[in-house]
Amino acid sequence: MLEEDMEVAIKVVVVGNGAVGKSSMIQRYCKGIFTKDYKKTIGVDFLERQILVNDEDVRLMLWDTAGQEEFDAITKAYYRGAQACVLVFSTTDRDSFQAIDSWKEKVEAEVGDIPTVLVQNKIDLLEETVIKNEEAEALAKRLKLRFYRASVKEDLNVNEGVFNTTSSNVCNQSSSNGREVITLRPNKQRTKKTKNPFGSCSLL
Numbered sequence: 264m265l266e267e268d269m270e271v272a273i274k275v276v277v278v279g280n281g282a283v284g285k286s287s288m289i290q291r292y293c294k295g296i297f298t299k300d301y302k303k304t305i306g307v308d309f310l311e312r313q314i315l316v317n318d319e320d321v322r323l324m325l326w327d328t329a330g331q332e333e334f335d336a337i338t339k340a341y342y343r344g345a346q347a348c349v350l351v352f353s354t355t356d357r358d359s360f361q362a363i364d365s366w367k368e369k370v371e372a373e374v375g376d377i378p379t380v381l382v383q384n385k386i387d388l389l390e391e392t393v394i395k396n397e398e399a400e401a402l403a404k405r406l407k408l409r410f411y412r413a414s415v416k417e418d419l420n421v422n423e424g425v426f427n428t429t430s431s432n433v434c435n436q437s438s439s440n441g442r443e444v445i446t447l448r449p450n451k452q453r454t455k456k457t458k459n460p461f462g463s464c465s466l467l
C-alpha cells in the first residue's frame with residue numbers, strides 16, 4: 264500500500280469499575296454532552312474523534328469497556344492493540360479506587376506497558392468523597408502514572424487533561440523510542456506524506 268493511502272489512528276482503552284463515568288467521559292470528549300442517566304455498558308462500545316498531529320489528521324479511537332466483572336472475558340479481547348490506557352475511579356466509590364491495580368494488571372496482561380493516565384472522576388462530588396487526596400496521589404506515584412482529577416459533569420479536565428495528554432504521551436513515546444503507533448487504513452483522499460508524523464504533536 265502506498266504511503267499516500269494510509270492514515271494514522273491511536274487506540275485508547277478506558278477502563279475501571281462500573282458507574283465511575285467511563286462512557287460519560289468518552290461522550291463528553293467526542294460529542295460534548297453529559298447525561299445524568301446511567302446505562303450500563305454491555306461488553307464494549309466505541310467512539311472516535313479527530314485530532315491534529317503535525318498538521319496531519321489522526322483518529323483517536325476510544326474504546327469504552329464495561330466495568331462489571333461479568334464482561335471481563337469480552338472486554339479483554341478489546342484491549343489488544345491498544346496504544347494508551349485511561350484508568351478511571353470515582354470520588355464516591357472506594358471499591359473503584361481499590362480496583363485500579365487490578366485493572367492496570369488486566370490491561371498489561373494483554374498489551375504490556377503502554378502510556379497510561381489515572382483519573383479520579385466526579386470531583387464535583389468532593390463533599391461526599393471517600394478517598395483522601397493523599398491516597399490518590401500516593402497511588403499515582405506508586406504506579407508512576409500522571410494523575411488527573413476530573414468532572415465529566417462540570418466538564419473539568421476531560422478534554423485538555425485526560426485525552427489530549429494521553430494522545431501526547433503516545434506521540435512522545437513513539438518519537439522517543441520508535442514504538443509503532445500507526446494503524447494503516449485505506450484513505451484514498453490523503454495525498455500528503457510525512458516521514459515522522461510523531462516528531463512533535465499538537466492537538467486540536
Ligand SMILES: Nc1nc2c(ncn2[C@@H]2O[C@H](COP(=O)(O)OP(=O)(O)OP(=O)(O)O)[C@@H](O)[C@H]2O)c(=O)[nH]1
Binds near residue numbers: 282283286288331384
Ligand atoms: N456527579 C457526577 N456524575 C457523573 C460524572 N460522570 C458520570 N456521572 C454519572 O455516573 C453514572 C455512571 O456513568 P457511566 O458513564 O455510565 O459509567 P461507566 O463507568 O461507563 O459504567 P459501566 O458502563 O457500568 O462500566 C451516570 O449516572 C453518570 O451521569 C461526574 O463527573 N459527576
